[in-house]
Amino acid sequence: MYRERTVPLSELPAALDEAMHGALPLGCYATNRTVRTLLLSNVGVLALRTPLSVGEAWESLASRYPLFAYHEREMRALQGIELRSSPDLRPLYFRADAIPEAIIAEGKGVSVVVVGPVHAGIIEPGRFTMSTGGESVVHLDAQLSYSHRALEPWFEGRDALALAPQVARICGNCSVARSWAYARAIEGLAGIELDEGTEYARLILAEMERVHVHLFDLGNIAAGAGYGKATTAALGLRERINQLNHAVSGHRLLFDSIVPGGVRAGTLSDPASTRAILREIRDDIVRFTDAFFARRSVLRRLDGAGIVEESLARRFGAVGPSARASGIACDVRALAPYGAYRGVAFSEERASAGDVYARSDLRRREIERSFDLLDRALRELDIAALPMPAEIAAPPAGVITTVVEGARGAESLSLSLGSDGRVERLHVISAAYRNWPLVTRAMEGNIVPDFPLVNKSFNLCYSCVDR
Amino acid sequence: MSQRRFARSLAIRHLVCGSCNGCELEMNALAAPQYDISQEGWSIVASPRHADLITVTGPMTEAMRLAARRTLEATAEPVVVVAVGDCASGEGTWCGAGSAGAGAGQELKASIVVRGCPPTPDALREGLRAAATLLDERNS
Numbered sequence: 086m087y088r089e090r091t092v093p094l095s096e097l098p099a100a101l102d103e104a105m106h107g108a109l110p111l112g113c114y115a116t117n118r119t120v121r122t123l124l125l126s127n128v129g130v131l132a133l134r135t136p137l138s139v140g141e142a143w144e145s146l147a148s149r150y151p152l153f154a155y156h157e158r159e160m161r162a163l164q165g166i167e168l169r170s171s172p173d174l175r176p177l178y179f180r181a182d183a184i185p186e187a188i189i190a191e192g193k194g195v196s197v198v199v200v201g202p203v204h205a206g207i208i209e210p211g212r213f214t215m216s217t218g219g220e221s222v223v224h225l226d227a228q229l230s231y232s233h234r235a236l237e238p239w240f241e242g243r244d245a246l247a248l249a250p251q252v253a254r255i256c257g258n259c260s261v262a263r264s265w266a267y268a269r270a271i272e273g274l275a276g277i278e279l280d281e282g283t284e285y286a287r288l289i290l291a292e293m294e295r296v297h298v299h300l301f302d303l304g305n306i307a308a309g310a311g312y313g314k315a316t317t318a319a320l321g322l323r324e325r326i327n328q329l330n331h332a333v334s335g336h337r338l339l340f341d342s343i344v345p346g347g348v349r350a351g352t353l354s355d356p357a358s359t360r361a362i363l364r365e366i367r368d369d370i371v372r373f374t375d376a377f378f379a380r381r382s383v384l385r386r387l388d389g390a391g392i393v394e395e396s397l398a399r400r401f402g403a404v405g406p407s408a409r410a411s412g413i414a415c416d417v418r419a420l421a422p423y424g425a426y427r428g429v430a431f432s433e434e435r436a437s438a439g440d441v442y443a444r445s446d447l448r449r450r451e452i453e454r455s456f457d458l459l460d461r462a463l464r465e466l467d468i469a470a471l472p473m474p475a476e477i478a479a480p481p482a483g484v485i486t487t488v489v490e491g492a493r494g495a496e497s498l499s500l501s502l503g504s505d506g507r508v509e510r511l512h513v514i515s516a517a518y519r520n521w522p523l524v525t526r527a528m529e530g531n532i533v534p535d536f537p538l539v540n541k542s543f544n545l546c547y548s549c550v551d552r
Numbered sequence: 553m554s555q556r557r558f559a560r561s562l563a564i565r566h567l568v569c570g571s572c573n574g575c576e577l578e579m580n581a582l583a584a585p586q587y588d589i590s591q592e593g594w595s596i597v598a599s600p601r602h603a604d605l606i607t608v609t610g611p612m613t614e615a616m617r618l619a620a621r622r623t624l625e626a627t628a629e630p631v632v633v634v635a636v637g638d639c640a641s642g643e644g645t646w647c648g649a650g651s652a653g654a655g656a657g658q659e660l661k662a663s664i665v666v667r668g669c670p671p672t673p674d675a676l677r678e679g680l681r682a683a684a685t686l687l688d689e690r691n692s
């Protein structure tokens with residue numbers, strides 16, 4: 086459910102303090118001069134709606150709640166909203182010849198190491214400036230935005246139903262999750278309820294995405310720990326999921342499998358054989374993770390590396406496995422169940438150490454839970470018929486925010502539609518957007534050579550952050 | 553040592569210029585045992601100075617344009633540029649969207665184009681083989 090409450094700027098801090106109790110903060114975004122601050126709780130999404138008058142500046146929330154810092158810079162860059170008392174006024178987006186200065190530590194014996202934006206592997210662009218004392222990192226500044234394409238302004242005025250393939254391609258790692266959030270936004274505005282079979286099919290597609298992303302992350306963590314054999318094994322297992330993805334949806338990364346109104350025709354046409362293949366892959370994954378997590382010399386490299394305390398994760402509004410590894414309950418599948426998760430009594434995995442080990446082990450357990458869900462949903466799907474996607478005539482005007490749990494955490498999507506079915510505003514807050522500040526904090530006090538390990542234990546995307 | 557022994561081996565530097573990272577997921581799949589490009593003598597290298605091949609994805613972004621050009625300038629001739637995916641080829645979802653460019657492969661004058669959104673690992677391997685052949689020709 087989506088609710089809005091209008092709160093004037095002067096009353097926002099108090100309203101926010103109150104609304105934060107028991108809720109997961111998602112961030113804020115602006116449409117022209119109206120700012121919406123979003124929170125998710127077990128009754129759904131609450132938007133605190135704050136219209137700014139002409140010339141009125143936004144009183145920054147970032148000093149009190151650092152999680153808003155990035156959002157506020159984005160509102161300034163894209164909607165031209167002036168910020169008051171902001172702790173960080175560096176431009177968020179830039180051209181290649183005007184890269185903002187990195188924040189570096191100063192002091193005796195501090196030296197600075199810069200890497201990026203082009204990296205040694207097959208990874209997205211970002212520039213990392215590490216202030217170091219000896220081998221230890223004192224401060225890490227992450228300069229993202231190299232993938233910024235100003236996509237959100239470009240969405241405006243376009244036909245919402247025709248935009249589904251673009252939404253699926255905002256980011257390849259969270260494609261299914263985002264397509265699901267987009268479909269739910271349109272269906273929510275149109276007042277469409279889906280049948281059980283379709284909801285199970287969507288759950289299956291989302292869990293298959295989670296499994297292949299988690300496997301990839303585990304492989305990358307192994308690489309960061311110098312355990313190449315496990316990287317190759319994880320990639321091999323992920324490849325089998327990708328091949329199965331192709332068999333069930335016609336696309337190895339499941340792009341375009343969830344569409345507004347349902348799932349694409351022809352998807353998951355043989356649940357029984359999908360279930361059988363998944364069982365085989367599951368057995369091999371368990372063999373792989375058992376071996377990985379029994380290897381003491383490797384585990385010692387993960388233990389105590391890149392610690393994120395729970396209080397820090399909370400202050401930055403962290404989500405997903407990275408937040409759960411620090412003890413925060415934030416799995417949208419359990420907090421605010423949607424679709425077929427409503428009927429399966431899902432309970433989330435958590436840990437408390439907040440280090441690379443906790444984030445790795447959490448993924449291992451989540452893969453297990455995903456297979457449980459897959460097995461159950463495929464059995465249900467075998468008996469339920471899967472209809473063609475519902476025809477949606479032009480959806481009515483309105484504003485909505487939907488949230489689904491992607492592999493990296495809460496993926497939220499805000500849509501404002503005009504009366505002609507055109508997009509007035511489409512805004513994405515990805516799990517990676519929420520979690521990037523954690524990476525920089527987690528590195529403090531760690532050694533430079535552990536940067537790949539700590540970074541990969543989050544393995545955040547850039548494309549959905551930069552857009 | 554004979555020339556042949558090194559023929560078709562590739563040192564690859566990968567450039568991401570506004571890709572959605574779908575293309576990167578498939579590039580990474582090439583290291584899976586099912587494809588195992590290391591057996592072909594292909595490796596992803598840590599410096600453009602070591603590269604004889606640049607793979608590039610995405611439509612190109614304003615912030616990456618300079619780093620992309622400098623990467624190419626830092627390589628030693630002959631070097632082959634491979635456009636990976638529809639966006640890099642100039643026909644993809646994000647070409648010309650917002651502030652994105654028309655295709656990073658077009659801008660960097662790619663001589664090999666691997667289509668797909670994203671291309672499959674098999675298509676990528678074919679493209680890289682074609683690039684290796686081209687490189688051999690240019691090197692001889």
Ligand code: SF4
Pocket residue numbers: 254257570571572573574575609610636637638639640644645646668669670671
């Ligand atoms: S070609 Fe497709 S997969 Fe590759 S970057 Fe473009 S949208 Fe993403």
